Amino acid sequence: MAAPSNSLFFLTSSSTLPSPSKPTTLTTLSNLPRIHFPPITKITRTSSTRFTCSAGQVGFFTRLGRLIKEKAKSDVDKIFSGFSKTRDNLAVIDELLLYWNLSETDRVLDELEEVLLCSDFGPKITIKIVDSLRDDILSGKLKSGSEIKDALKKCVLDLVKSKSKKTELQLGFRKPAVIMIVGVNGGGKTTSLGKLAYRLKNEGVKILMAAGDTFRAAASDQLEIWAERTGSQIVVAEGEKKVKASSVLSQAVKRGKEEGFDVVLCDTSGRLHTNYSLMEELIACKKAVGKVVSGAPNEILLVLDGTTGLNMLPQAREFNEVVGITGLILTKLDGSARGGCVVSVVDELGIPVKFVGVGEGVEDLQPFDADAFVDAIFS
Ligand SMILES: Nc1nc2c(ncn2[C@@H]2O[C@H](COP(=O)(O)OP(=O)(O)O)[C@@H](O)[C@H]2O)c(=O)[nH]1
Ligand SMILES: [Mg+2]
Numbered sequence: 001m002a003a004p005s006n007s008l009f010f011l012t013s014s015s016t017l018p019s020p021s022k023p024t025t026l027t028t029l030s031n032l033p034r035i036h037f038p039p040i041t042k043i044t045r046t047s048s049t050r051f052t053c054s055a056g057q058v059g060f061f062t063r064l065g066r067l068i069k070e071k072a073k074s075d076v077d078k079i080f081s082g083f084s085k086t087r088d089n090l091a092v093i094d095e096l097l098l099y100w101n102l103s104e105t106d107r108v109l110d111e112l113e114e115v116l117l118c119s120d121f122g123p124k125i126t127i128k129i130v131d132s133l134r135d136d137i138l139s140g141k142l143k144s145g146s147e148i149k150d151a152l153k154k155c156v157l158d159l160v161k162s163k164s165k166k167t168e169l170q171l172g173f174r175k176p177a178v179i180m181i182v183g184v185n186g187g188g189k190t191t192s193l194g195k196l197a198y199r200l201k202n203e204g205v206k207i208l209m210a211a212g213d214t215f216r217a218a219a220s221d222q223l224e225i226w227a228e229r230t231g232s233q234i235v236v237a238e239g240e241k242k243v244k245a246s247s248v249l250s251q252a253v254k255r256g257k258e259e260g261f262d263v264v265l266c267d268t269s270g271r272l273h274t275n276y277s278l279m280e281e282l283i284a285c286k287k288a289v290g291k292v293v294s295g296a297p298n299e300i301l302l303v304l305d306g307t308t309g310l311n312m313l314p315q316a317r318e319f320n321e322v323v324g325i326t327g328l329i330l331t332k333l334d335g336s337a338r339g340g341c342v343v344s345v346v347d348e349l350g351i352p353v354k355f356v357g358v359g360e361g362v363e364d365l366q367p368f369d370a371d372a373f374v375d376a377i378f379s
Contacts (some may be wrong), residue, residue: 004064013269016227024185025100025372028378029139030208034349042079044324045225047054048068049334050306056315059173060175060262061169061170061172061173061177061298062171062173064169064171064200064203064205065167065168065169065170065171067203068168068169068199068200068367069167069168069367069369070176070267071199071367073185074370075366075367076248076369076375076376077316077372078358078359078363078364078366079356079358079369079372079376080372080375080376081206081334081358082333082334082356082358082359082364082366082376083333083334083335083339083373083376083377084360085334085335085336085337085339086119086333086336086337086338086339086340086376086377087253087339087377087378087379088337089115089118089119089378090115090119090377090378091379092111093112093113093149093152093378094149096108096111096112096115097145097146097148097149098145099145100144100145100148102137103137105137106132107135109130109133109134109177111273112130112133112152113126113130114201115126115243116129116130118337119337119338119339119340119363119377120309120310120338120339120340120344121341121343121344122310122340122341122343122344122347122348124344124347125159125340125343125344125347128154128155128159128295129155129159130199131151132151132155133151133155136151136297143370145242150174152378153374153378155376156343156377156378157370157371157374159346159347160342160343160346160370160373161232161370161376162252163346163347163350163352164346164351164353164368165179165352166352166354166369167327167352167353167354167367167368167369167370168299169298169299169327169354170299170326171263171298171299172295172296172298174293174294174295174296175256175260175261175262175321176208176253176256176257176261176263176264177195177262177263177264177265177294177296177298178253178256178263178264178266178289178293178296178297178298178299179263179265179266179296179297179298179299179300179301180212180249180266180268180285180286180289180297180300180301180323181193181196181265181266181267181268181301181303181329182268182282182300182301182302182303182319182323182325182367183270183303183304183305183315183319184270184271184272184305184315185269185270185271185272186270186305187270187303187304187305187331188303188305188329188331188332188357189213189267189268189270189303190213190219190222190223190226191226191331191357191360192224192301192303192329192331192355192357193226193227193267194223194225194230194264194362195357195362195363195364195365196232196265196365197209197226197227197230197232197265198229198362198365199365200262200263201230201231201232201337205262205263206260206261206262206263207230207232207233207261207262207263207264207265208232208233208234208252208255208256208259208261208263208264208265209223209226209227209232209233209234209235209252209264209265209266210234210235210248210249210252210253210264210265210266210267210287211224211234211235211236211237211248211267212248212249212252212266212267212268212269213244213245213267213268213270214237214243214244214245214248215243215245215267215269215271216269219267219269220237223236223267224236229362230255230362232265233261235248235251235252235255236248241285244281244284245268245269245281245284245285246281246284246285246287246288247288249266249285249288249289250288250289250291250292252264252266253288253289253292253296254292257292257293264289265275266285266289266297267286268281268282269281274318275295279318279322282319282322282323283322283364286300286323298326298353299326299327300323300324300326300327301325301326301328301329301354301355302316302319302320302325302328302329302351303328303329303331304316304328304329304330304331304345305331305332306331306332306333306336306338306339306341306342306356306357307333307335307336307338308334309338309341310341310344312341312345313344313345313348313349316328316345316348316349316351317348317349320349320351325349325351326351327351327352327353328345328346328349328351328353328354328357329353329354329355329357329365330342330345330353330355330356330357330368331356331357332357333356333357333358334357334358334359334364339373339376339377340377342356342368352368353368354367354368355367356368356373368374
């Protein structure tokens with residue numbers, strides 16, 4: 001059943017406010033009363049990096065995806081500091097290899113194995129890496145500690161790159177592009193959506209947010225804060241009656257289409273991946289947006305909490321089976337010494353990591369770049 005038309009609000013919280021003292025008006029989807037919205041903090045943008053968009057531009061989304069990824073290269077410092085705990089953990093490898101000599105190959109490789117396991121590279125990847133190093137050492141290809149270290153880095157890089165192609169956002173060619181963010185509760189969906197909005201806004205993209213987490217009462221308030229922070233507009237469910245998440249998303253995408261938004265960012269509710277009704281809801285959401293814009297959602301990004309290490313694997317498999325995941329966002333890697341899970345998750349699932357969350361700040365969602373990642377974890 002469709003949601004009652006008076007239960008959806010379209011909040012205007014854009015940075016185009018005439019003056020911060022004026023209350024922001026609320027545009028409704030129907031004949032709703034006007035409410036006031038607090039003044040919006042303006043987000044400053046550097047005009048030199050702004051990506052201007054005009055309707056009908058050929059390859060708009062392709063260029064946007066590439067641009068966002070290219071920016072990752074200039075943000076290596078963020079990646080570097082974000083992975084500091086993993087790097088500290090892996091620094092033991094340098095000590096191990098400092099006084100390297102051939103007669104101690106077995107002991108050193110055993111210790112290397114332990115270090116990689118502690119950083120959540122996972123048993124499969126760890127064995128793959130260690131076996132490959134052992135072969136090259138015994139065949140005389142690797143003769144020094146520094147050669148072994150370089151081979152280790154190359155091995156990890158090859159693993160990530162071979163399974164994680166298309167790390168740019170794939171947004172199709174129809175406006176609005178629709179991105180659905182899914183994952184278990186507390187993983188960082190809403191925060192990542194907010195940070196992604198910030199990144200896209202900085203490129204001049206017109207964003208509409210959809211508060212699709214209708215399960216938790218406070219969820220849309222949290223998203224509204226992100227809408228204010230990023231000067232985005234948002235569609236939320238309001239009122240006493242429970243509104244279906246799929247209705248909110250479908251209304252938002254309709255609105256996005258009618259009003260020429262470039263991207264609709266859809267938040268969804270989280271619960272455990274084993275929760276049947278959550279999975280049903282996500283399937284309904286996916287169908288609902290696809291009915292409004294053919295090919296939508298263009299991206300279904302699964303948010304995985306990096307601190308859960310290898311426990312994220314069964315979660316990821318379940319979500320992927322049910323809704324088909326197009327990319328991963330690994331969050332909270334700043335707080336975790338287990339950055340190796342990036343490698344195991346990519347290897348196990350063959351789904352590209354598109355972004356990594358390395359902090360709670362608005363700029364702490366970084367496009368994933370395999371080279372920067374390997375340099376950051378093995379300094
Ligand atoms: N340190 C850190 N905290 C994060 C990151 N991403 C999200 N969080 C925090 O994780 C908590 C849950 O995030 P939230 O977006 O509400 O998760 P959701 O339930 O999946 O929507 C919040 O306190 C966020 O600030 C990250 O990359 N690093
Ligand atoms: Mg949330």
